[in-house]
Amino acid sequence: MNRILSFSKRNFLEIIRDPLSYIFCLGFPLIMLVVMTFVNDTIPKETGMTIFRIDNLSGGIAVFGMTFLMMFMCLSVVQDRAGAFLIRLYATPMKSGDFISGYIFPMFILSIIQSAITFFASFVISLITDVEINVLGMCLAVISLIPTTIMFISLGLLFGTLFSEKAAPGLCSIIISLGSFLGGIWFDVKGAGGIIEKVCTVLPFYHSVESARAAINLNSDLIVHLLITAGYAAVITAVSVIVFKNKMRADQS
Amino acid sequence: MNAIETRSLTKNYKSKTAVDKIDLTIKEGELFALLGVNGAGKTTTVRMLTGLSLPTSGECRVCGNDCVSERGEIKKIVGISPQDTAVAENLTVYENLSFMCGIYGHSKEKTEQKTAEMIRLFKMDEVKNSRAKTLSGGWKRKLSIAMALISEPKVLFLDEPTLGLDVLARRELWSIVERLKGGTTIVLTTHYMEEAERLADRIAIMLNGKIAASGTLSELEKLSGKTGLEESFVEIAERFRKDNVI
Numbered sequence: 001m002n003r004i005l006s007f008s009k010r011n012f013l014e015i016i017r018d019p020l021s022y023i024f025c026l027g028f029p030l031i032m033l034v035v036m037t038f039v040n041d042t043i044p045k046e047t048g049m050t051i052f053r054i055d056n057l058s059g060g061i062a063v064f065g066m067t068f069l070m071m072f073m074c075l076s077v078v079q080d081r082a083g084a085f086l087i088r089l090y091a092t093p094m095k096s097g098d099f100i101s102g103y104i105f106p107m108f109i110l111s112i113i114q115s116a117i118t119f120f121a122s123f124v125i126s127l128i129t130d131v132e133i134n135v136l137g138m139c140l141a142v143i144s145l146i147p148t149t150i151m152f153i154s155l156g157l158l159f160g161t162l163f164s165e166k167a168a169p170g171l172c173s174i175i176i177s178l179g180s181f182l183g184g185i186w187f188d189v190k191g192a193g194g195i196i197e198k199v200c201t202v203l204p205f206y207h208s209v210e211s212a213r214a215a216i217n218l219n220s221d222l223i224v225h226l227l228i229t230a231g232y233a234a235v236i237t238a239v240s241v242i243v244f245k246n247k248m249r250a251d252q253s
Numbered sequence: 254m255n256a257i258e259t260r261s262l263t264k265n266y267k268s269k270t271a272v273d274k275i276d277l278t279i280k281e282g283e284l285f286a287l288l289g290v291n292g293a294g295k296t297t298t299v300r301m302l303t304g305l306s307l308p309t310s311g312e313c314r315v316c317g318n319d320c321v322s323e324r325g326e327i328k329k330i331v332g333i334s335p336q337d338t339a340v341a342e343n344l345t346v347y348e349n350l351s352f353m354c355g356i357y358g359h360s361k362e363k364t365e366q367k368t369a370e371m372i373r374l375f376k377m378d379e380v381k382n383s384r385a386k387t388l389s390g391g392w393k394r395k396l397s398i399a400m401a402l403i404s405e406p407k408v409l410f411l412d413e414p415t416l417g418l419d420v421l422a423r424r425e426l427w428s429i430v431e432r433l434k435g436g437t438t439i440v441l442t443t444h445y446m447e448e449a450e451r452l453a454d455r456i457a458i459m460l461n462g463k464i465a466a467s468g469t470l471s472e473l474e475k476l477s478g479k480t481g482l483e484e485s486f487v488e489i490a491e492r493f494r495k496d497n498v499i
Contacts (some may be wrong), residue, residue, distance in 0.1 A: 006355025010341050010348075017343040017384075084339035088400070091303045091333045092356050093325065253307050 003094055007102025011076060015110065021072055025114055029065035030121055033057065037125050051188050055133045058122035059141055059212025060185030062115050063148060063205070067179045069114065070152040070159075071172040073107050077160025078168045090252060096245045104153050111149040115142045134216055141215035144226055148208035151233035158240035161247050179205040204232035256281045256408050256438035257302060261311035264297050264462075271297040273462035274311060279455075284430070284439040286449040288486065289459035295442035296336060298459070299410050302440065304328050316407050332406030336413045336442075338393040339400075342386040346377050346396055349385055350403055357404040371399040375429060391422030395429065408438045415448060427451060450482040458489055465493040 015021050033054075040052035050056055080086045089099070119138040126133035155175065159168050180186065183205030189197050200206040211225035257279040264272040272294040279285045287295045300306035302315055304324040313320040315327045340349050350371055354364035372381050375395045380388060385396060394414060401409055411430070415423040430452055433439060443449055449456050450470060457467035466476055466489045474480060477488035 002358045003356050006352055009355070010344060010352050013348065014341060014343045084335035084337035085341065087305060087335045088333060088339040088397075089356065090305055091328055091331065092353075092404075093328050093358075094356060252305055 003098045004101045004105065007089075007094070007098060008105040011103060012106035012109065014076065015072055015106065018072075024068040025065060025072065025110070026117060028068065029061050029114075029118060032064065033061045033118065033121055033125065036061075037129060041129075049188070051186070054122050054126045054129060054131050055216055056213055057185075058119055058133070058138070059216055060180075060183065060209045061122075062118045062141065062145060062212055063183055063208045064180050064185055065114050065118055066111055066145070066149055066152045066208075067172075067176040069107055069111050069149075070156040070175065071169065073103065073153050073156025074160040074163075074168050074172050077103060077157060078163065078165050081160070082165045086251075090248070096248050099248065100157070100241055100244055103157055104150075107153045107156070108149060111145075111153070112142065115145055115149075134218060137216040137218050140218070140222075141212045144211045144215040144222060145208070147226065147230040147233040148204075148211070151204060151208070151229065151236050154233065154237040154240040158236065158243055161240065161244045178203075182206060183209040185209055204229055207232075254281050255279065255314075256283070257285075257313070257315055257440070259302075259311065259313040262298070262301060262308055262313050263310045264294075264301060264306065265309040270462050272301070272308075275459075275462075275464045277457060277464065277467070279438060279440065281438055282435055283454045284434050284441060284452055286453035286456045287440065287442045287459055288444065288446070288449045288456050288482075289442075290444055293444075293459040294462035295459055296412055297462075299333070299412050299440065299442055302327075302408075303331050303333050303410055305333075330407040331410060332401035332404055332408075333410040334394075334397045334401040334412065334414060336416060338390070338397050340385040340393055340396050343384055345382050345384055346388070346392075347372070347381045349396060349400055353400045353403045367403050367405075371403055374402075374432070375399045389422070391418055391425065394418060394422070394426060398426075398429070402433070402437070406437060408440065409433070411439060411441045413442055413444070415443070415445065423448075446481075446483040446486060456482070458486060460490055460493050461497065463493075463497075465489050 036052045036057050037054060043049050119141060123133060123135065123138065159171050163171060182200045182203050184200055189200045189206055207225040207228040211222055211229055214222035214225055255278050257277060259275055259277040261274040261276065262272060263274050287298060289295050301308050301313060301320055304320065304327040307321060316330055318326040320327065341352060344352060347368060350368040351364050354367055359367060372378055377395065380392055385393060398411065398414060415426050418426065441452060455467065455469050456473060458465045466473055470482055473485045477485040479485045479488045
């Protein structure tokens with residue numbers, strides 16, 4: 001446990017002392033929250049388009065922020081691998097479980113903080129724009145996003161383990177773009193219909209966003225979206241753990 | 254008692270033999286230098302001795318522990334300062350040291366005691382609150398060695414510890430390594446003749462994955478018929494090349 005806590009603390013400090021993590025994980029999502037609120041103001045009410053109204057937008061932005069945590073998770077692993085830092089740690093009594101837990105735990109804490117800040121900002125915006133948003137629903141959304149958090153953190157671990165320092169950030173950018181687009185953060189998936197809707201509902205991102213939206217609105221759809229996201233999270237986590245363990249074994253063979 | 258023993262230790266990477274049937278005996282408390290040009294197999298040897306890599310064939314024991322079946326035990330008793338400076342860049346000197354204490358499961362009291370001891374030993378008081386990324390190469394290397402030493406290892410591996418350092422930083426690091434001599438068994442890899450000559454009790458010359466010769470400086474001089482380590486190294490390397498048709 002001591003080893004996990006020490007490694008977690010190190011990873012936590014490495015990230016919170018990197019100014020880029022504030023820009024990408026907090027600054028950018030909050031800016032999008034504000035910008036899209038302005039966009040929402042310009043949409044005529046008669047269109048009935050509510051995708052950028054704060055009660056719909058906040059859940060999507062919370063998921064959008066988590067995609068950047070995936071990138072930072074990936075960069076942490078890939079940078080440790082590229083330098084000699086992991087070699088030093090491989091020569092200590094640390095086990096693969098200590099590494100995996102030590103990478104995941106601080107990211108999990110950071111993602112909870114990130115969600116809480118996003119929803120707090122959403123609450124402030126809701127007061128300014130005079131849109132009703134359920135505070136209890138937002139608290140529930142923080143909890144409902146736990147499987148999504150785990151899924152993105154595990155994806156970061158997977159990419160960081162498998163790819164090089166050059167390839168990994170590019171791949172993460174693709175997932176960020178795909179995740180936010182196919183997650184239905186910026187458009188109404190059901191309204192789009194057809195093949196787009198089919199693709200979105202097959203992938204986990206849409207269910208992540210919808211689980212947060214359902215939680216905010218205290219909607220019973222939450223259960224279905226949550227179960228689908230949790231299933232994806234379990235599979236991706238299992239794969240990333242197996243891949244990391246195998247890679248660690250291969251590095252020491 | 255011997256700290257390290259290897260018998261026909263070999264490591265192959267696909268078709269390339271990085272370490273070729275080497276026999277080594279390193280006594281407890283000795284400072285042993287593995288001297289060789291780049292690609293001679295020094296780092297691969299260190300990787301096998303620290304449990305970072307498995308031998309293809311042969312045997313090696315560190316403080317009586319087998320490098321294959323008792324890798325876990327070996328990792329508890331060795332410390333390594335890798336060739337590239339392996340420090341957490343965004344952590345301070347103090348945090349890097351206490352981080353390593355946590356990895357080895359030291360108590361809070363022991364962490365404070367060992368961290369203070371390393372800061373004193375390596376004269377790092379002025380930089381203890383500086384982040385590693387702001388340190389010069391020399392300070393980083395000192396921190397890297399302190400991190401390897403903080404677990405009180407029975408065997409300390411220093412892989413090219415002065416590579417890329419300026420002459421003053423190199424001399425300072427040498428005097429630190431000299432102070433460590435006698436207590437911990439130290440295995441030093443280097444391609445600097447002067448470094449091996451000044452620091453090592455015994456030297457093994459590695460060429461093409463093999464031990465071409467080993468012994469004290471005077472034994473190597475006697476073997477080569479030359480004076481000084483550099484001349485002896487060149488002579489031994491020439492003979493080795495002829496004998497092995499490299």
